[in-house]
Amino acid sequence: MASKTAVRPEPAPIEACTIARDIQNFDLLIEDMEAELGEKWGDLGFEDSLGFLAEPEAENLKFIAVAMDGADEDDLAKVGRVIEAAKARQIKVILIADDVSPMALHQLMRNGADDFVPYPLPEGALRDAIERQTRAPAAPVLVLQNHGIPARDRSEDRNGAVLAVHGLAGGTGASTLAVNLAWELASIDKKEPPRVCILDLDLQFGSISTFLDLPRREAVFDLFSNIAAIDGDALAYAMVVHGEKLPVLTAPADSMPHDFLSAQDVTALIEQARKNFDFVVIDMPKALVQWTETVLHAAHVYFAMVELEMRSAQNALRFIRTLKAEDLPFEKVRYALNRAPKFTDLSARGRIKRMAESLDIDLDLLLADGGRQVTQANDHGQPLAVFARKNPLRRDIEKLARSLHEINAAKVSAA
Template identity: 45%
Template structure:
């Protein structure tokens, strides 16, 4: 079915739903966002023609709704998003109870913004206004972004995962500063996160307010919870008080990641060692999921159990990069042999082997300064900088490929 509200009025949007009650249930929000009689409702498999039609007439939007009951038809939604992007339309995704993998697939297909269903009263109008004013970014930035997410997980306490995450984020911020790219660092260890300590940042009361009610979270509220570090990196610290890890759920994490992707080019997440009911969402959302370990038996056993858990839940493991911290030196033959046996027993290849930075690392963490400031010549800092440069190059190559500029 194709329904044009008023053929004498130029349409600015196509609205298409898979599952649920369809556009009729959202008529007041659609009228508020686009104007009365200025949108077309179309069934998903009949929407390609009106998408081309409104693009030719100067229309600018595709609103596509997907519910969990229609998740099997996710391919049709991805194809429609691709068609809309090909003719220059902005895509707003409305989703209800989708699995993390389905949500990730739709966002990767090219959706510019996201809102949950049931739809908050003003969410759609606000999303349309943001996109009209220059894209789904930013807290005053004005350029459209769809940031890359990189998560860091420690297989055991004390393996250096937070040190690695903080310094990887900072090295990336240094690399992209001249290009105008934005970097965010999010501490998702809501109990004992130490990102604030390692950067000497205050913990804000606004973070508890953010975590306790994300249903009303918008860009302004998200930005107020972030602290700025040296004018080059935005940081969401752990809250002032110890909170249960289940204070937020998958939908809350999805909302925060959506805001972060829309406003930053690189997002780094420091995860707690405990696996939560939203850990799988972060795993599927991340371009790269760094799992940090050492050569000790405790780390090895925990990493083995972690990888087994992922496979048992049929979660993707191809984006996991296992990082060996405090790796043996070139002359430590016994240590190198142990590292090779670890790779064999875990059935992985270490994506990176970080050298032991020594006492300088502990001193830098205590001072609340990244290694680039406190121990510029340290071997660990140089290796993390090399990894950061690789991430920046990979992101640039992916961006060129998406825009057809790759050679």
């Protein structure tokens, strides 16, 4: 008997859908969707999509690709509603954005979009996004393990100490201190090394990735776009590890406005980092931003970097006034004088004393001028301990790390 194979095959179930005002404006997307899904995809306008997403059929969708251009920004709420409807059904959303402003993208990521790809689509970008969104979540802890970082005990909260570094004038050496302090802390105890990480929160000009020769990963933007969902795995996944012992959350690949992160976002990020690390070193932007206060409150020590010059002194004065006016915890701030003159330079000692007195601060943390080697180490993407062990700046930072480690160890054993 002839087999009863269907004469006409059932149409393949739809696995994905593009949603756009007019899909013909996105012909490269049509090509890529065909290449990735053959006939298993459909196309809808914004209005129809809301009805479709409510139907039982939508359950089979693996993702939707919402394609928009600048003209759709006039009715961003409409696009937002589509994204929210898809998320309510746990369908992944990939935004395809042609000339869309960062603020609009920010809003749509907040509505719940999972990923975005610029249009015209770069080669392979849609495939990568589909793979990222539809594969089972990776085991991010492994990312760290692969770099030699031991797996953390999930039940253990390390309750880390937060050390923030803020340059009060451009180029005063804040990022150099952040990198080298973190490295010294991570290297301080061979038997029981503390777990140390760096968060580069200089979202516009962050240089930690350069100073440690690390790539800036797209995953940072993804993490920042959905910080409400942060957990240890999401944080570990967005980090890259330098020298097998120093995980870094670099600044995002593209500069972003500092108010991309809210105070709550930064609180959630620091809380998560503290759970996973003994020391959380934060490189702050030079500008005062809406979450500077948040970091000040979270910090155990907040290093404010200055140099012996008028510009630093004037900025320090403004900074101190702001702290006092807003009733911020200025006792946490430790002023560090970078490129400090040698101890034997008596006239310079007098100038340091006068600067401290006029600002009414202690200026006892002096970091030596390390000369050209410091910039060379930064340019080579290496900490000073690796590039120039005997550099005077390295010795000062090592001493500082040792004292912080001792204080922290004493606190932990007293607890």
